[in-house]
Amino acid sequence: MAPFHLVIGGELVAGVRSMPVINPATEAPVAECPRADEAQLNAAVAAAKAAFPAWAALPIADRRAHIIKVAEEMEARLEELSRLLTAEQGKPLDKAMEEISGSAFILRALAGLDLPDRTVQEGAGGRFVEQRYPLGVVATIMPWNFPISLLMVKAPAALLAGNTVVAKPAPTTPLVSLRIAEMFNRYLPAGVFNMIADANDLGGVLTAHPDIAKVSFTGSTATGRKVMASASSLLKRITLELGGNDAAIVLDDVDPKSVAKSLFEGAMVNSGQVCLAIKRAYVHDSQYDAICDELAALAKLAVVDEGTQQGAQYGPLQNKAQYDKVREMIAEATERGTVIGGETLDRPGYFIRPAIVRDIDDDARIVREEQFGPVLPVLRYSDVDDAIARANDTDQGLGGTVWAGDTARALAVASRMETGMVWINSHMNINPFVPMGGAKQSGMGQELGQAGLEEFTQRRLVFVPA
Numbered sequence: 048m049a050p051f052h053l054v055i056g057g058e059l060v061a062g063v064r065s066m067p068v069i070n071p072a073t074e075a076p077v078a079e080c081p082r083a084d085e086a087q088l089n090a091a092v093a094a095a096k097a098a099f100p101a102w103a104a105l106p107i108a109d110r111r112a113h114i115i116k117v118a119e120e121m122e123a124r125l126e127e128l129s130r131l132l133t134a135e136q137g138k139p140l141d142k143a144m145e146e147i148s149g150s151a152f153i154l155r156a157l158a159g160l161d162l163p164d165r166t167v168q169e170g171a172g173g174r175f176v177e178q179r180y181p182l183g184v185v186a187t188i189m190p191w192n193f194p195i196s197l198l199m200v201k202a203p204a205a206l207l208a209g210n211t212v213v214a215k216p217a218p219t220t221p222l223v224s225l226r227i228a229e230m231f232n233r234y235l236p237a238g239v240f241n242m243i244a245d246a247n248d249l250g251g252v253l254t255a256h257p258d259i260a261k262v263s264f265t266g267s268t269a270t271g272r273k274v275m276a277s278a279s280s281l282l283k284r285i286t287l288e289l290g291g292n293d294a295a296i297v298l299d300d301v302d303p304k305s306v307a308k309s310l311f312e313g314a315m316v317n318s319g320q321v322c323l324a325i326k327r328a329y330v331h332d333s334q335y336d337a338i339c340d341e342l343a344a345l346a347k348l349a350v351v352d353e354g355t356q357q358g359a360q361y362g363p364l365q366n367k368a369q370y371d372k373v374r375e376m377i378a379e380a381t382e383r384g385t386v387i388g389g390e391t392l393d394r395p396g397y398f399i400r401p402a403i404v405r406d407i408d409d410d411a412r413i414v415r416e417e418q419f420g421p422v423l424p425v426l427r428y429s430d431v432d433d434a435i436a437r438a439n440d441t442d443q444g445l446g447g448t449v450w451a452g453d454t455a456r457a458l459a460v461a462s463r464m465e466t467g468m469v470w471i472n473s474h475m476n477i478n479p480f481v482p483m484g485g486a487k488q489s490g491m492g493q494e495l496g497q498a499g500l501e502e503f504t505q506r507r508l509v510f511v512p513a
């Protein structure tokens with residue numbers, strides 16, 4: 048495998064140190080990853096700052112033409128990038144291919160947006176024109192569950208708007224990101240896109256850097272708070288996409304078999320390591336046993352294996368810390384309710400089989416906290432008002448789902464959920480042209496679509512006399 052490099056100021060650079068990246072399905076190293084120190088981080092920010100004026104001055108169509116070339120190369124190298132993603136992240140190869148090709152699609156979609164001047168109000172005296180201009184150097188910081196999709200909801204929009212970027216992947220999934228950084232470097236002027244990799248020690252230094260104008264962060268709520276604190280002294284712009292504890296509310300008129308399948312897929316997708324995964328299901332008393340039985344049957348049938356194996360549906364947890372946390376939560380849940388599944392595999396790798404947890408109380412940790420693993424607690428309700436109140440009784444508010452035979456009833460329930468997104472009879476229906484963001488402590492600001500693009504700009508209002 049070709050060596051990996053940091054990308055700083057148009058150069059491919061060795062790290063001051065290096066670190067192994069571990070395949071979570073085997074616990075064997077995939078490759079050595081360069082690790083930056085603070086001086087290299089500062090060099091990356093300085094390069095981005097120096098490249099900013101010329102990049103910002105280019106017409107947006109020219110910036111678009113540069114950025115789109117990265118999508119072309121990603122598509123041409125789909126197989127190679129997907130195999131590397133499976134090796135470092137753990138997800139099945141077909142899902143890795145979806146992530147890489149989907150990320151190229153998002154890149155193309157975002158690169159196709161525009162930032163025209165807009166007349167906000169016009170009268171006899173003149174008109175108010177809204178303009179959008181770039182902020183400067185943007186830091187983008189990603190987690191390890193969808194390393195490439197999450198890079199691609201940020202970097203193309205930041206760049207299209209005329210900013211330059213210093214990107215930092217998560218320490219356990221840096222490899223495909225570094226390959227894609229080389230592509231940005233190939234097609235964009237030197238210093239416009241930089242990437243450093245760390246061992247979880249440079250995120251705070253990057254967000255606190257005085258030459259960073261904006262931080263676009265995806266990760267846990269706990270780290271999001273630190274990002275917000277470090278942005279406060281200079282009033283930096285921030286977009287925070289944080290954790291979720293998404294509830295599914297299942298009304299009493301559903302078909303148990305088909306809804307159970309949707310709930311299962313929505314909870315176990317990417318082995319449950321999705322901010323928007325279904326993390327709690329509230330099921331009406333009249334359907335509770337039937338749906339729990341269907342879910343238990345699906346858990347037993349699920350194929351959990353190394354992502355390169357034919358037929359693997361679910362890979363391992365991405366890293367040891369997450370594996371330990373989910374195992375601990377499952378062990379606690381066995382003392383408060385009934386757990387079906389949730390076994391580890393008797394071989395190397397951070398594998399946990401899907402777990403359905405039934406007859407558990409709302410205060411159990413597995414219900415109150417984001418599990419970020421292949422776990423679905425199923426909670427019983429008899430009054431829908433009570434189900435909505437319980438679903439909303441959390442500090443988090445990312446997404447949610449409502450499942451019903453009658454869409455009008457579902458809409459009435461969806462309209463009372465305190466979250467940034469709700470899907471009716473579907474899940475994770477994400478569109479690059481539709482902005483999304485969390486409520487409460489699930490985040491701040493929007494990503495994707497026009498609103499997401501505009502978050503990488505400063506709005507300037509100009510009054511032009513008649």
Ligand code: NAD
Nearest residue numbers: 189190191216217247250251266267270288289290291322
């Ligand atoms: P994390 O917060 O531990 O790490 C995320 C990134 O932040 C990593 O790159 C990490 O190195 C970096 N980081 C660590 N300390 C930092 C600091 N002080 N300042 C700045 N950056 C720092 O999160 P994780 O464990 O990698 O990811 C899982 C979390 O991400 C879950 O809570 C999940 O819900 C959330 N997530 C949210 C979304 C969303 O769109 N809302 C999407 C995916 C994941």
